[in-house]
Amino acid sequence: MEAVVAVAVAVAVVETKPVPAREPLRSLGVGLGYRPVHRDEIFAHRSSIDFFEIVADHYFSASPPKLAELDLLKSNFPLIPHGLALSIGSADGIDQRYLRDFQCVVDAVRPAWCSDHIAFTRAGGIDIGHLTPLPKTSASLRVIRDNLRRVQDCITTPLLLENITESIRYPEDEYTDAEFLGRICDENDVGLLLDVTNLYINSVNYRFDALEVVRRLPKDRIVQLHFVGGRMEEGRWVDSHDTTTQDEIWQLLEAVLSLAPVKGVILERDEKIPPLKDLIPELERARDLYRHAIPA
Amino acid sequence: MSTEDLERLRKQQIALARALTQPSTSSPIQEPSLSHLDLEEVARSAETLIRKRLSQTRSALRGTSMLLRDEFAKEFREFASTHFFSGPDAIWRDAIEFSRWLARRRKEPAWLSDLLRWEHERCCWESQRLYFSLFRLRYRVAEWIDGRSDNSRDAPPVLSNQWIFIWRFGHRGGIRAIPRRNVAKPTAQA
Numbered sequence: 001m002e003a004v005v006a007v008a009v010a011v012a013v014v015e016t017k018p019v020p021a022r023e024p025l026r027s028l029g030v031g032l033g034y035r036p037v038h039r040d041e042i043f044a045h046r047s048s049i050d051f052f053e054i055v056a057d058h059y060f061s062a063s064p065p066k067l068a069e070l071d072l073l074k075s076n077f078p079l080i081p082h083g084l085a086l087s088i089g090s091a092d093g094i095d096q097r098y099l100r101d102f103q104c105v106v107d108a109v110r111p112a113w114c115s116d117h118i119a120f121t122r123a124g125g126i127d128i129g130h131l132t133p134l135p136k137t138s139a140s141l142r143v144i145r146d147n148l149r150r151v152q153d154c155i156t157t158p159l160l161l162e163n164i165t166e167s168i169r170y171p172e173d174e175y176t177d178a179e180f181l182g183r184i185c186d187e188n189d190v191g192l193l194l195d196v197t198n199l200y201i202n203s204v205n206y207r208f209d210a211l212e213v214v215r216r217l218p219k220d221r222i223v224q225l226h227f228v229g230g231r232m233e234e235g236r237w238v239d240s241h242d243t244t245t246q247d248e249i250w251q252l253l254e255a256v257l258s259l260a261p262v263k264g265v266i267l268e269r270d271e272k273i274p275p276l277k278d279l280i281p282e283l284e285r286a287r288d289l290y291r292h293a294i295p296a
Numbered sequence: 297m298s299t300e301d302l303e304r305l306r307k308q309q310i311a312l313a314r315a316l317t318q319p320s321t322s323s324p325i326q327e328p329s330l331s332h333l334d335l336e337e338v339a340r341s342a343e344t345l346i347r348k349r350l351s352q353t354r355s356a357l358r359g360t361s362m363l364l365r366d367e368f369a370k371e372f373r374e375f376a377s378t379h380f381f382s383g384p385d386a387i388w389r390d391a392i393e394f395s396r397w398l399a400r401r402r403k404e405p406a407w408l409s410d411l412l413r414w415e416h417e418r419c420c421w422e423s424q425r426l427y428f429s430l431f432r433l434r435y436r437v438a439e440w441i442d443g444r445s446d447n448s449r450d451a452p453p454v455l456s457n458q459w460i461f462i463w464r465f466g467h468r469g470g471i472r473a474i475p476r477r478n479v480a481k482p483t484a485q486a
């Protein structure tokens with residue numbers, strides 16, 4: 001029991017140190033989305049992983065061993081908490097309970113930045129359990145702005161928002177992809193977590209030029225990238241997160257790195273997760289691109 | 297952009313949430329805020345959600361899933377067409393309710409019932425563990441003591457109507473249950 005309380009108190013006493021919004025973010029390098037199945041391998045491959053992105057939600061209901069795991073990771077790697085259900089586009093507003101849990105993880109980790117998605121996951125008391133796209137309209141922008149104010153009142157750590165794979169497109173869209181993402185970032189002083197794979201998948205499924213979107217984005221807002229392989233199912237690309245990165249996605253990643261002063265790149269493998277050693281070649285290739293990229 | 301636009305967006309989100317999570321009872325065709333969407337896309341998104349739930353339930357009920365293989369997916373799809381759970385423990389609720397539902401349908405062989413009962417118990421335990429998360433307790437202890445917050449969602453469902461649970465961070469630690477009637481009435485959160 002003493003040990004349990006010690007862990008709880010150790011987490012509880014970490015104080016929040018606000019990060020000034022204008023302070024330049026430091027470069028973290030190339031890392032991996034942390035998956036517990038790799039826990040025993042990470043120290044053997046330490047030099048290949050500059051930082052980890054952790055799923056914040058996995059620590060909301062943390063058992064003492066899970067908290068100890070967080071402590072171990074925090075002591076040895078820079079960590080970036082990534083939320084799944086802040087539901088920043090929810091017209092019902094932000095769930096205060098989720099926000100407090102998210103804030104709690106951010107306080108415990110004290111990261112360079114934290115992130116969630118441009119989507120809604122909750123409406124009318126229903127937790128959809130999935131990132132659902134928003135119409136690109138001024139009403140959505142207004143909802144995002146109001147919700148972000150509440151988030152930024154609680155969390156002073158810089159926040160990034162990620163573009164998702166769009167399974168539904170709305171005929172009432174008023175903005176292009178680049179305009180919508182750019183406005184969200186500029187109007188709310190948040191960064192963009194550009195998921196290169198999601199952008200590629202949307203560009204193929206909805207027939208637009210992914211690189212043109214990147215060119216039209218405010219480059220200094222692109223702070224972090226995600227990449228992973230997707231797959232074709234019934235004539236459409238899906239973000240299966242279960243395979244090695246395809247050449248087309250590598251090319252887009254390289255192009256983004258040459259255009260924007262990116263601070264961190266994460267390989268985001270979620271399904272059919274191989275041993276960590278099998279992911280190292282992808283990390284090394286991304287690191288090579290990251291090091292040699294000179295943004296215009 | 298007017299208040300009506302915001303209200304329209306809110307209604308559309310609720311309708312879409314229903315169409316995605318309860319596709320058998322909530323058709324997007326009959327819903328004015330969704331009828332202009334590509335219904336194939338909505339159906340595909342609903343299917344993605346079912347697959348995600350199936351994959352999570354397979355992980356929670358590994359033994360049963362390994363035994364029933366394709367039958368497991370067939371049964372789960374039928375279950376999922378009439379059941380949907382919301383909230384942080386939705387994954388466990390799916391596994392708990394599906395194992396109960398399946399046990400009622402498949403009485404034979406006896407060892408399948410035993411396996412389902414065992415996996416059901418394990419999922420119940422995992423679900424209960426959520427209520428005692430340390431991260432949540434960190435913020436809520438002070439609120440509970442002051443009676444500023446209703447903790448009924450943090451306590452085990454069976455007991456939450458009667459008792460408030462307090463985790464004491466003293467040198468000996470421990471959980472203390474106090475009768476709800478002894479705690480000041482919760483007030484609305486700011």
Ligand SMILES: [Fe+2]
Nearest residue numbers: 162195226268
């Ligand atoms: Fe991503």
